[in-house]
Amino acid sequence: MRTCARWRGRCGLSLRSGALLLLIPPLLLALQLLVVGSLLPGAARVWIGVEEQDGGVAFSVISIEPKWSSRHRGTRSWRPGVEEEAEADDGERREGARAFEDENEMHSRQVGPRALEVQLWAAGEPSFTAELNRIIQYITRPQLNCSKVLSPGRAQPAQHPAAPAHWLLCAEDWLLPASHKTCVAYSFSMDGGDADFLKTVLGLGCEVHCFDPSNSNASGGHLGNSLASNHGDGGVVSQHKMWLEWRAPKKRTQKRRGNPGGVSQTLADIMATLGHHTVHFLYADLLSGEWRVFQNWIEAGTLQNVHHLVAKVHLEWAGFEVGGSNEEVLRYWFSVLQGLQASGLKLVHSSAGEGHSVLKQTVANAHSSYTLSWVNTRH
Template identity: 80%
Template sequence: MRTCARWWGRGGLSLRAGIPLLLIPPLILALQLLVVGTRLPGAARAWVGEEERDGVVAFSVISIEPERNWRQFGSQRRRPGVEEEKREEDDGGRRVGARAYEDENEMHLRQVGPRALELQQWAVDKSSFTAELNRIVTYITRPQLNCSRVLSPGQTQATQPPASPVHWLLCAEDWLLPAADGSCVAYSFSMDGGDVDFLKTVSGLGCEVHSFDPSNSDASGGHLGNGLASNRGDGGVVSHHKMWLEWRALKKRRTRGNLGSVSQTLADIMAALGHHTVHFLYADLLSAEWRVFQNWIETGTLQNVHHLVATVHLQWAGFEVGGNDEEVLRYWFSVLQGLQASGLKLVHSSAGEGHSVLKHTVANAHGSYTLSWVNTRH
């Protein structure tokens, strides 16, 4: 120690001048930890404002454990007959098994989606089951557009509106139908065979027809299984697909061709089949229609659908729709308003059986309605 003191005192280096040299190794170590820390899985840096202004960087490693699956937010009810799909994606040489859908915590509890479906005001000053239900029933039972010529179920020739009740109608005004020398595309989503008359009508019009039914294991001619392929040019021929509609957007998409899926969004199905427009669409989605409609509204898919025939179910809230009865009714009405804002006008309404709405028996409403719309903006 005395030798060192004499050396420092002799013109080598003063003690004060040597202090910065002593600080170099700790500084190098801190920089190394900072660089390595940011590369650890799940690591994060915390920058503290006051310390940063003083020239000091604070950092911490939050976690290096694998990311946990926290998709337990919200309802996990599933549709009958439809499997939930898992995919393996190639991620930089690693095989990562991941659910391909958006985290359900991204769905607002009041059914506000990624593009914010506009939630309508209450029918009256405060929530009221009777007021909300009356507003919906009034809306879905009053056509907004009168058609002088229509296509009735199973018919291919336009006629005047029939005097007797029918299940659905297609508005056959000349300006609403595909050009005679142009293409015509029709989709049908049904799991109970209730689309037979619809398929007959659109096939008779010479449309390229695609029928989607995940439960159909005995489809007749044109069956394409889970895959999506177009029968373009085969007017009147029905191609059957063992597939269903999804309302959640895929996070990641396959890049190696179209391998098919149990369920896809309407936009993805149209893209896979090479269709920009669907002239006629039939949908009986067994209570999944509310979420599907919301997806169509928020993604703008409805801009490319000209005629829509769909059954809405009121017996229960529907898949992944939450809230008390008044909130559910308000959400339903908001979805109907979203359809109208997308250009759809109601041309026909047909009531189903029963009088159960959200498990309430009501005299002035039915448990389901089949509604026919036409898009006046196409």
């Protein structure tokens, strides 16, 4: 102290210089955090506190908080034609999804409680043979054995179909609608291939609704008239000049405006308009539109209210609004099939159609179409 008092001016200068030297490291660190933070996703916010206490320097970083947009919260951003990897909840990296773009245009899809999970490659890499074999094995192996079945055109259960059948309905007691409840059946077909299905569900006393946009005998082309219910009258078929939709309403209004006779709605919209919470039996031959329609049902959660599904799947070409390489299309198809299973549907019957063309390639061990029968075991 005596020395400092003797050299007060020089000592004071030394103390101030020491304090300045102590400030340099935290200031440099603060500058580094600001520069690095600006490069982080979402323009991170950095708050730094520097103060002098008891001859020392206190330094603290209050927060570093990225500004994540809503699309980063719990969702994955899929862009057409871009492969990306997404971080799974368990910390593992899984292969990202690939959206499939239509040759002409891509419409936005309705996204509901669950997003379609695109499966990994069958062979770990793109392979037409591996992807096709995986699909064929899946759609030709029933997942549920039924002790009693309903075959086409018959309303009485039997242990085995009388003849090879295109489709079957599982007639286990716990899978059929209760006798005191209204049975509801929908059919979407434009070629009259649903005649046996209609006969079967009519024999069960179901309220039946048949949808065909080309049917001139159906009621008017706008929603109010075309979705008139038969009020639960069994044995009566309500004809609707309407078809299934899978796109968001705002994206399809302009496209359908030039066709006053063709009205399309999602299955969920149709059920809501008709006042149906459950469809016990549904038949669908959508002429290659089934893949996007299935995806809509998976994402919107509609399948939880469908008990039996009979549908024809077409493999000749990619389908409406489905694009990409052949391997990508096959992987997308398999992902849709897996989505149906994840929604509760189990395959009970498979029937191969004619031809051996898959994505315009002749394949000896595959057919151009299959009629598949599912039952929902979760209802």
